[in-house]
Amino acid sequence: MIHKDQAEKGLQIIQSKGAEKAHMMMYDLKKNELTVESGNFSLLRTTFIYNVSYRVINEQKKGDYSANKLDDESLHKAADTAISMARASQADPAFDIAEKQPPASFASGSDTPDMDLMYDRLKSFVATVKKEYPTTILEKAVIDFSSYHYYFMNTNGVDFFTKNGYYTFSTMFTSKEGKKASSFNYSHFCPKCLDKEFIESGSVRTLLDQSAEQ
Secondary structure: OOOHHHHHHHHHHHHHOOOOEEEEEEEEEEEEEEEEEOOEEEEEEEEEEEEEEEEEEEOOEEEEEEEOOOOHHHHHHHHHHHHHHHHOOOEOOOOOOOOOOOOEEEEEOOOOOOHHHHHHHHHHHHHHHHHHOOOEEEEEEEEEEEEEEEEEEEOOOOEEEEEEEEEEEEEEEEEEEOOEEOOOEEEEEOOOOOOOOHHHOOOHHHHHHHHHHO
């Protein structure tokens, strides 16, 4: 997880290189993923993503650059590249950054997943499809939880922090009976909590019905 002092350092680096105006977005993403393929649990993993994005405006010339590492060397390289790209771009009097405003923090959803419930909901979904849709083949079903920590700062003093956590469920399926087969179809939705069975959420049951009817 990134911390505010890392984000502040990222902004200081672009300022130290002579940026007249600049903003910086820095975030981390942690994703917990559970997958079923062909009706069987096949994958449990946790992945991490880090990113910093710079925008610099010098002499009304704009440069943008992002990197997926947050160590000092990577931050300096990203800042240098953004400034270099601004130097090579066309000037536009409309280029600007957000004006100063009060610092603010925003939060949505949970910060940690309920892994036991993720497993139970996915297991229940597989069993229900097998029972209620005997001609339907679940090619894949995935439940994951994404947790973001996101900083936005600029040289005018803007200082925002957002924390967001949500689940994502997706499934792909087809139905077969003898030599007849339906088209592949899928459903995808992003709930903040797992208070409902997957088959009763989004358009999942409707699309399963249609697949079986086809």
